[in-house]
Amino acid sequence: MKTDTIAAIATALGPSGVAIVRVSGPAAGGVLRALCGEASPEPRVASLLAIRHPRDGRLLDRGLVTRFVGPDSYTGEDVVEFSCHGGYLTPRLVLEACLAAGAREAQPGEFTRRAYLNGRLDLIQAEAVVDLVEGRSPRLRQAALHQLERGLSDRVADLRGRLVGLEARLVHHIDFPDEDDQPVPIEEIAAEAEAVAAALGALARTAPEGELLREGAVTVLAGVPNAGKSSLFNALLGVERAIVTEVPGTTRDALDAVVSLDGFPFRLVDTAGLRESDDPVERIGVEVAGRWLEAADVVLLCVPARRAPSDEERRFVAERAEVPVVLVRTQADLADGVAAGGEVPGAAASVTVSAVDGRGLDELRAALPRLVFAGLVEAGSDAPVLTRARQRAAVEAAREHVCAFARALAEGVPADLAATHLRPAESELEALLGTIDREEVLDRVFADFCVGK
């Protein structure tokens, strides 16, 4: 099988001590010889070598060179990594030398793609690589690392294995009716199906929060003009981002920034005051606010501590039953205590804060992850998490099929017909992992039962 050899600078370009140029493919060894001469270093041992241009032999750099022999490498192919000096020029020169020696420049993600094609990673792991590299929040990084370490893959593979086992048990009594083994009781089959469905359901339930890990939870700061939204925005962000003035309606456009609270990503959105306005510029801001509110995962309704929430503000909370609304009593430093009548039914939490003296901010920071990422906080960082719509769709579809199977059994549909629900469920999970093999059902039958006469 002919494959070409690819090369790329694996580290970010710019001032840095060290940069890595990675080469993968059947000609990786040839590239190494062209740049560093015949002395071939031991695999997986870093060797300090002179790196020269293959055409004129001029010295480009001196660096640590490591060679990996396929299939024991990231891509599963022969791989060479040149650790050279960083900066803008040296890595570029080393890469050009690799290209001159016969490699071609890699496309984005091509190394990982090869790792997947060569069976070094499954699809979930390949996706995790992207999240690990691009993810900005610690919790996403954790989830990605867990996926890369096969945490999610193992769970999915395990659930698929249990479905195959169920099918094998049913199939055994269809294909070998004269055997000595007694049929597996339907109740036992039904119980196992329920258990698998429940496990799939639990996995699917991590998806809404898991997907938020990648995007950040949209956190809309709402409130009438001058309710202290921008001050709160800046306080949570820790930098002066929004212009804060005492003139109502200064924040005309929505501002947004991602902040990490307890490792979870929140995308803070500061909107114009929720007030009908005659000013056309401000009206645009109000429309923007409306759109953000529709996309919000959590809303911080800012109400100055010195006054009780108005009827309008109470109505605002009541109308948003599907999104948690946190009542934030702002500007506590200006008030002598919090005004009476502050309880608003329907609010997910109520916190009194001051952007000036910082009181209440830690309480708010701690409350938000518990409100938006309750499931993940509960599950802890070692639990598998679905972080992509693709993963969620597959798991949910698999669960649907397993539930249909259980329903069919309960309705008295013959087991062989009901079993037709299992295969699509398995297929969904197989597609999720990117692997398939149907013979497995028979293999299981033969491994687990005394078959044959």
Place this chain on the structure above:
Amino acid sequence: MIVVGGGHAGTEAAAAAARLGARTLLVTPDLERIGQMSCNPAIGGVAKGVVAREVDALGGVMGRATDAARIQFRMLNRSKGPAVWGPRAQCDRGLYPRAVRRVLDELPRLELFQEMVTDLMLEDGRVRGVRTRGGLAFEAAAVVVTAGTFLRGRLHVGGEAGVGAGRAGEAPSVELAEALAGLGLEVGRFKTGTPPRVDGRTVDFGRLERQDGDPEAYRFAAYAHEAIPEQRPCWITWAGEPLKRVVLDNLERSALYGGEISGRGPRYCPSIEDKVVRFPDTPRHQVFLEPEGLETSELYVNGLSTSLPAEVQVAFLRTIPGLEEARVTKLGYAIEYDYFPPHQLRHTLEVRGLRGLFFAGQINGTTGYEEAAGQGLVAGANAALQAQAREPWVLERDQAYIGVLIDDLVTRGVDEPYRLFTSRAEYRLLLRQDNAPARLGPLAREVGLLTPRQEERLEARLAEEDRVRAWFVETALKPETVRPLCERAGSSVPREPVRAVELLRRPGIAAGELGEAGGAPFARAGAGPHSGGAHDVLTTVEVEVKYEGYVAREHERARTVRHQAAFRLEEDLPYERFRTLSYEAREKLARVRPSSLAQAGRIPGVSPADLQNLMLEVRRLKKEGAAPRVSPPG
């Protein structure tokens, strides 16, 4: 065209070719052994019974011969859903081959000749005929080889080196094996086994459990009405601890465990040595004593296939309840033989790269009479079609178990002798025994596989199906008529007349009882609801009505795959150049050379992502190929 071999594959191949109008010659070393049952005297079973009916629906021999020879019938899995019912018939070992011969003799285009074929005649990469041991040459446009277990066959009883044989007492085929291997084909080696037979006069039946067949006059054949012989029971006993001890004490004397046999055997038809070694915790293994025929007392000891030496076979048999005094009439043995890994074949069962040469049966690494028959029919039909310069004819996976079987063979290959199971079929709800004639009869008629008489019977049968369906849809049954059967099923009694089809949707209400209660013409027709066509049709209607949603879903899934199957792949695609596919996928695709995207998807090691990319690569290739032919503008 010529068929080499007269077993279950060879006879179906020859008969199919002759029905298609090809002048056909069947050559086999012993004409007296045409249609011989080399192993146990039974046809059918789960999945296999459906194949027997499919062969019959396609105009084949097997169904008629089974009806004419069956001495016990059971519908396996009757307690489970009708989609997995498996008709199984114990047959008289003498009556079966005689019936096969009688059916063959009805075909005017078919000639038989007794000789061992030793070589193929080839010219420019295509087959021209065969040569026999006697030095005769027969020319033909196509040749179907159905050599069974005869190719370099070696028979083992005990740990000795074994003797060359194709079956007990018959010479192996060595020259032909060498000639075929000389064509550059990949060759493999499999083994299979058979149990001892005992003299029924020395069996203590008082100690055995009697197993009678089902009373109904079930028939495999849809287009003929054979007289069913007198029926006989089978007997059940157990092999327990004493037998296990005898086997374990002599294990090294088994050809299997003594290392004399290198070929792989089937996991699901293990020898008693295998069972004892692999399942040490199973306290006892069921043993069936099956009558070999009406006019013999000989019994086939099903469940005790073995390659242990003679005295050990006698010793372990005598540990079995009822067999303490039993005399052995024939020893069990293991046989190993050449097969040709079937990924070298097309779906027509033609050998790739050798035009006009077809393989069918155990030569392709399968086991079972039914599997052999199904392949024989497809190979024979395609050999005839090719000789007549007509389009090839292939059964798809959603059309027949035979389609599943052949696609599995050419797509996945085999690593042990292949047997059909319901679990191998994605659409088992569609591939039932009851609907085989309706499912395949029209296809057979279209390609020309049915004789005029069979076509007539098919017409009558399809018309009968329509009448039965119409009765259920059109007949309203009065509450008092259906009260007893509703009460029996624990179902509420309707207040006003209800159409039969509505009642049939209810659990526990069978089509047959509705027909009887409502005085349907098909119930009064004399044969009763449980025989022949009416029985099938009632089952068909019942499945279609009761499990309508499931049937619709299977059809829908089949349609989706059909869509993929419509994406054809040329045999000469440069898979090694498709760099967006995994190495494993490229290697497997190059080996199998699938004919469609759907088939590519069934190759182990080809992932859904590979499939997507394969489609893109092929489209790109077509675009590139087309580009130079586009004339420049202006």
